[in-house]
Amino acid sequence: MKIVVIGLNHKTAPVNIREMLAFAGPKLEEGVSCLRGMPEVREVALLSTCNRVEIYACVGNTAAAVENIKSFLASFHRIDRAAFEKSLFVHTDSQAVRHLFRVASSLDSMVVGEPQILGQIKNTFDFALEKKTTGVLLNKLMKKAISTAKRVRTETKIAENAVSxxxxxxxxxxxxxxxxxxxxxxxxxxxxxxxxxxxxxxxxxxxxxxxxxxxxxxxxxxxxxxxxxxxxxxxxxxxxxxxxxxxxxxxxxxxxxxxxxxxxxxxxxxxxxxxxxxxxxxxxxxxxxxxxxxxxxxxxxxxxxxxxSNILERRREAEKAEIIIAEEVETFIKWMSSLDSIPVIVALRQKAEEIKEEELEKFRNKFPDLDDGKRKAVEYLAAAIINKLIHPPTAALKEDTEDRGELIAAIKKLYGLNGEENEE
Amino acid sequence: MGTILFELSLTFYFAATVISIVDLFKGSRESSRLMLFITGGGFLIHTASLIYRYSISGHLPIASMHEASSFFAWCVVLIFFLLEFRYKTGIMGSFVLPVVFLLMLSSSILPRGIRPLNPVLESYWFGIHTFLAFLGNAAFAVAFGIGIMYLLQEHYLKSKHVHGLFHRLPSIQVLDEINNKMINLGFPLLTCAIITGALWAESAWGSYWRWDPKEVWSMITWFIYAFILHIRLTSGWRGKKAAILSVIGFLVVLFTFFGVNLSVKSLHSFK
Structure with a gap:
């Protein structure tokens, strides 16, 4: 699954284009539910302010999703696609995460360090939660964006010193x-x-x-x-x-x-x-x-x-903020890639448990008059053996290494874990 | 043991001073908090070293130049902590700790032996007189640091170059208030020190006033601070003038303390 952001803001589009694409009032709800209805889009949140319109989504196939979202924007607002297409930006994965963190921390704002944008992001998030258009990935992303913005605010002086x-x-x-x-x-x-x-x-x-x-x-x-x-x-x-x-x-x-x-x-x-x-x-x-x-x-x-001179001061502080954001993006991306291995670990354990139960069942049928103490001992032995066996592969999957993708594929093949849906 | 404690507190103050100066140029909340912690550590060790010396000699450790400088520094840190606790400026240390460190440094290069007190001077007046004098001087030392902060902030405001330290220095009103408080604290202490000194002189040497250089310079100091207080009360002169005078006043205090004690022949020199 991929995170993608598609949108435009005061840097890429003049106000006459931004206003055409804005999702104001009731249009917001309508727009979000249309987006959520698209087959490629699994999770979606829509940020629409006077300076920006940005759609954050979790998608299976990026190219198809971007294409559909663009057509949706044109048809939803009843405008010609060529009128705004050049003003759109598209970021994926770590670039998309970085973009949201910068927006939330007010580094992307017209007046760097202004406080309103964080509130607008919170509203976007609350709205998405209310309408249940987001899931594990975007919820975590939004929460992280808010906490990163707070960290930037307390660790740098980006919002100090008056700029009016x-x-x-x-x-x-x-x-x-x-x-x-x-x-x-x-x-x-x-x-x-x-x-x-x-x-x-x-x-x-x-x-x-x-x-x-x-x-x-x-x-x-x-x-x-x-x-x-x-x-x-x-x-x-x-x-x-x-x-x-x-x-x-x-x-x-x-x-x-x-x-x-x-x-x-x-x-x-x-x-x-x-x-x-x-x-x-x-x-x-x-x-x-x-x-x-x-x-x-x-x-x-x-x-x-x-x-x-205060604006200059804020720009200097913005450089410190970029470092903080880079750190936070990295931890988020790590967390995201660790998600891939979780279904495999669960499937592996399930498979082992199934085998154990099957064999125990056979055993109980073969020796029906065994007393409780002995049967418990055999069950205990079986559990210990499967735990010992699946521990090394589980640990390897949890570890954050470069070749995790290959490991996941190998383990699926070796243990015959085909029940999992393939994301890509 | 005494030496180790002294050296250790000197090291702590040195570290705190270095941090406080770095803090001036690259300030952060962490560095000013670290500075306070290290100064606090230095202060506790310093206190222990003073108590140790007191327990050995049996009188307040102010009987040699070494002890006096060290005690002077201790009083400054004491007042600094009380003020920082109340006002939480975060930046005051950068202007006060260098003074503390220089006092400790000068103390460290002076002869350190514990000497018996001159029998002529042995009296309960010794403790009272010297303690009041040093506490008063310490208040003036803090007023000096605050005065410099005031002059800097006033310069930023008047010249309209609001950058660098401008955002971190407290308002000129607060600085003026602290400066005034310090002089209001130091002045009565100095006055009492001079009075107790006169009484002590009468009992030790037979006359209240002997035109000893230290006595004369103390009187000059007294007049400077009396003038600062007087103009504030009568014509409301405050701020810049008070700040400049408190800087000059402390330079006179330093001269009275080091210059007179080390160079001029005086009854007050530690010889």
Whole structure:
């Protein structure tokens, strides 16, 4: 039996193709049951997200199965096969295992290290379990993918360090204050990015929120949204004395906060540290303010630099993750090949037991008036002999060696074990 | 026996220091945990060696430069462990253990014989005065390491180059807090050491203050730390200034300890 993955993702296909092949909502269930109904497909799981559509399957004959799955995709989505065929990738065996482990560990994601994909894989797995479309092989594969992803997460720093501007702001705030609980925060102006960063800060536990806006009414609206207090624009420098974090995003054409003003603020707040984020373009806060001690001023470009250096950091960590994945793929492949020998071992033991029972039966018929003690002794002897005889071949089959395939064939032939179905 | 214990603890501290420095460049949770374990082992052996010396000589083992350096290092490790237990920075060792190792190293190259205490000095003041002085100095040593960490992290934040150690150093607020705590711990200890020293001097030599070089330099140290505490309380000066001053303060402490004891003729030199 072979594991095969066939699919496409954001690296191989543009969004207009991905959306054509997506299995959204009820289509997922329908698609999975169609796939499971194919004669070549023994087990199947279907992963469909906005970035990827991937079909994992256990198949007998790979070429036939791949061919049928491709035709199925075309007919199911009612599109021309030529439209997407070039975007498809097909991996088998260890390559397929490696692919899933990389996807689960978020190495294959658009933003390396993002956490959502693992949840999506868990959902795929749960769905397959619920619909009973998977078996021993894919269940183990999915479980291994999840545990590998967890291992990557704890042993590397792939998911650490913010890779978006608004999270980078929170990360920096934590390097200034550690605990954001009990800190107070001022939002000066408005704007999508500023409000997003503000929301992250509030979620991280910032307690007091002050909202300042040139139009007082707009400020009141925003304040209500953040559960904060509105302050008139003229009063903001006085209010700043009590704020530890300031996010500024106004449309003003010139600086709204000057160095002298900030000096005064710092004296009044006894030089407690302040973190200022100036998202506005043109900048609204005199860049020289960064020179004042205990003031940390970041503009949009500074935050972007932080994000980029964090992305580089994640790429370095991804290299460590590849090593972990290679290890896990190897153990999985070993486990998979050990599966081949299990039916043979079972058949061998069964055969031996049959022979034993047959001979014992003959023996009992020949000597019907033997007492219980003696008969037990003979049964014991027979069991000991078959155990001793089948032990070496069983041990050899269990051992992980290169020539296991040949051994399996030889043992089948030698002992006449033809009852087993041949997988290939 | 005493020598073996001492050498063994020196070896442990050396290993921990090497790991802590490697940890700076290639940090992982495992290496910082290993560093803590080895330091802990070194500390236990070190404690045993101090007890051993105490049992032989009958007084606190601070009667020679060798013993004093070793005791100084022991106090630093003690405070380091208490802080690491509370704050779990994982990286503090890289900035404190090198100081410990250098103190132990200097102790190891100094004459090690156990000498009887000068009869003039034999008094219960000896234990109290020296113990307070070393514990205070140890707090300043930790403040020094923390001060350097603060300056590094402040530099990362101000220059906006967030890479390398930035992600592993604690926040500047925590560093400032620990620095402040250490000075708040060290300063009263130093003050008490100076007061008990004056009382002891009165009973041993007949006067409270003799302008001995050690006394003068201790006073300078005292003024530096008093200044740090004073500016924080009055104008709220903190952070960078406090960090720089605590680095300078500890350099003066080291000079008072090694420079004065080894070079200048002083009543405090171990001769």
């Amino acid at each position: 501007i608004s999270f980078a702001a929170v990360e920096l705030a934590r390097k200034i204050f550690t605990d954001l609980g009990g800190k107070s925060f001022m939002l000066l102006g408005a704007g999508e990015m500023a409000e997003l960063a503000a929301r992250h800060l509030v979620n991280s536990g910032v307690r007091d929120v002050v909202v300042v806006n040139r139009t007082y009414d707009r400020g009141c609206d925003l304040a209500r949204e953040f559960n904060g207090k509105p302050v008139r624009f003229e009063d903001f420098p006085a209010e700043l004395v009590h704020c530890d974090i300031l996010i500024c995003s106004t449309g003003a054409p010139a600086y709204v906060l000057l160095k002298e003003q900030m000096h005064k603020v710092m004296r009044e707040r006894k030089h407690r540290p302040v973190f200022i984020i100036d998202i506005s373009v043109p900048r609204n806060i005199d860049p020289d303010i960064n020179r004042i001690e205990n003031v940390y001023l970041y503009d949009v470009d500074n935050l972007q630099d932080v994000v980029e």
